[in-house]
Amino acid sequence: QVQLVESGGGLVQAGGSLRLSCAASGRAFSSYGMGWFRQAPGKEREFVSAISWGGKHTYYADSVKGRATISRDNAKNTVCLQMNSLKPEDTAVYYCAAGRYPQATIGRSEADFGSWGQGTQVTVSS
Numbered sequence: 687q688v689q690l691v692e693s694g695g696g697l698v699q700a701g702g703s704l705r706l707s708c709a710a711s712g713r714a715f716s717s718y719g720m721g722w723f724r725q726a727p728g729k730e731r732e733f734v735s736a737i738s739w740g741g742k743h744t745y746y747a748d749s750v751k752g753r754a755t756i757s758r759d760n761a762k763n764t765v766c767l768q769m770n771s772l773k774p775e776d777t778a779v780y781y782c783a784a785g786r787y788p789q790a791t792i793g794r795s796e797a798d799f800g801s802w803g804q805g806t807q808v809t810v811s812s
Contacts, residue, residue: 695806708782
């Protein structure tokens, strides 16, 4: 099992930027794909972005493509999500997730991920 702790959320005006970070501990971080999901009030949790265990492949939801960049630092056991040009509809709790199996292909499904953080709130004001 891996423990994940998100940070970097907060209140930002529309058009602004935030950098979310996720610190991982407990197992070989570099062997697992990582992802970000979000859940807005009254809505189901949805995929935002993911990065393969080797860092070569990245995936984005259409809603954030061009505005978000996911990256990982295996030496520091961290994964980050840089969000630019934020919109009020980006308001949500953002969750970091770790792949369920080592060196496995991950996608956009929650089923691909086996460990979750507690979440960090992002609020974008108009």
